[in-house]
Amino acid sequence: MGLPAGQANDAGESRKALRPLRTMAIRFSLTFVILRALLFAALVAVFRPAFAAPVPPTALPFMLKEVGQGVYAAIDGPEHKAGSNAGFVIGDDGVLVVDSFFTPDAAQALVGEIHRLTAKPIRYVVNTHYHADHTGGDQALRDAGAIIIAHRNVRSWVRTNNINLFGDRITPELKARIAALPLPDLTTDKDLVVWLGSRKVVVRTVLGHTGGDLTIFVPDAKVLFCGDMLWRKVAPNLIDGSVKEWAATDADFMAMPDAAHVHYVPGHGDVADVKDVEEFRGYLLDVQHLVTEGRQAGLKDDALTQAVAPRLKALHPDWAISDRAAAAEIRYMNEELAGTKRRPVPVDSE
Numbered sequence: 424m425g426l427p428a429g430q431a432n433d434a435g436e437s438r439k440a441l442r443p444l445r446t447m448a449i450r451f452s453l454t455f456v457i458l459r460a461l462l463f464a465a466l467v468a469v470f471r472p473a474f475a476a477p478v479p480p481t482a483l484p485f486m487l488k489e490v491g492q493g494v495y496a497a498i499d500g501p502e503h504k505a506g507s508n509a510g511f512v513i514g515d516d517g518v519l520v521v522d523s524f525f526t527p528d529a530a531q532a533l534v535g536e537i538h539r540l541t542a543k544p545i546r547y548v549v550n551t552h553y554h555a556d557h558t559g560g561d562q563a564l565r566d567a568g569a570i571i572i573a574h575r576n577v578r579s580w581v582r583t584n585n586i587n588l589f590g591d592r593i594t595p596e597l598k599a600r601i602a603a604l605p606l607p608d609l610t611t612d613k614d615l616v617v618w619l620g621s622r623k624v625v626v627r628t629v630l631g632h633t634g635g636d637l638t639i640f641v642p643d644a645k646v647l648f649c650g651d652m653l654w655r656k657v658a659p660n661l662i663d664g665s666v667k668e669w670a671a672t673d674a675d676f677m678a679m680p681d682a683a684h685v686h687y688v689p690g691h692g693d694v695a696d697v698k699d700v701e702e703f704r705g706y707l708l709d710v711q712h713l714v715t716e717g718r719q720a721g722l723k724d725d726a727l728t729q730a731v732a733p734r735l736k737a738l739h740p741d742w743a744i745s746d747r748a749a750a751a752e753i754r755y756m757n758e759e760l761a762g763t764k765r766r767p768v769p770v771d772s773e
């Protein structure tokens with residue numbers, strides 16, 4: 424199509440007069456077309472994640488938070504559908520995932536989010552410890568291509584000791600699921616460095632929560648995935664723990680270089696800073712101190728719980744401490760102080 428008939432029939436003079444205007448108009452419309460194309464490209468870039476994601480973010484059982492460049496914390500939602508926190512690190516040539524939640528559905532949703540954010544392959548999942556609320560989705564990660572890395576004790580505990588974790592809440596379905604949990608592919612009782620291309624990820628063995636605990640540190644982003652060595656404003660589960668060792672590990676977290684700028688990702692609760700680590704360590708020491716006092720006053724069993732639980736709650740009014748959790752903490756602390764605490768026993772596997 425040419426110019427409109429009226430313009431095409433114009434006399435030469437008026438055509439000449441119009442030429443600069445027409446040139447301007449063509450230039451303007453070209454600029455407009457280019458701008459529109461750029462705007463469209465920008466919109467596609469912004470909304471591409473939404474197009475690629477079958478699950479809207481509000482339907483996810485966790486909240487994804489970028490805590491460093493390419494480092495994400497996946498924080499369990501308010502309904503606790505994921506069961507715990509997880510996270511992942513995107514490196515040059517692949518992705519390392521930290522923990523896999525409790526449910527395979529939540530782990531599958533995490534895999535979906537990773538694929539939405541990067542085309543790089545999922546290469547590893549590191550379990551911070553054997554508890555099923557952190558390892559329950561391992562198979563989904565393995566199916567997505569990950570090698571499962573864990574403390575050596577996880578291999579001997581993940582299918583057996585998890586039964587104890589649920590106590591009287593265990594069901595036949597849960598028993599079957601625990602018995603089918605995948606065993607880790609790569610186990611260690613020493614610190615490890617995992618390289619994602621040029622990106623360094625440091626896996627450390629630590630003491631306190633189960634006897635088979637790992638933390639995952641990303642030095643270039645100052646992010647420490649603490650697993651259940653840290654809980655933020657939630658009463659911790661002491662079932663397999665040693666409060667003495669645990670408080671020492673949290674003191675080490677606080678003494679990290681440049682701790683004021685470290686992002687600490689807890690096993691439960693929101694992303695934390697060094698003050699939260701101090702508060703959590705204070706909570707552990709309060710449990711220890713209050714139970715010690717109760718024991719010195721000759722209190723035991725229910726009387727000990729009745730004396731200690733209200734004082735513990737009063738010291739931490741903004742914490743989520745259920746009666747059941749408080750009673751369990753006091754019982755386990757009492758056993759630790761009495762020297763009768765049963766902890767998972769390392770199996771000397773080859």
Ligand SMILES: [Zn+2]
Pocket residue numbers: 552554632651660690
């Ligand atoms: Zn745990």
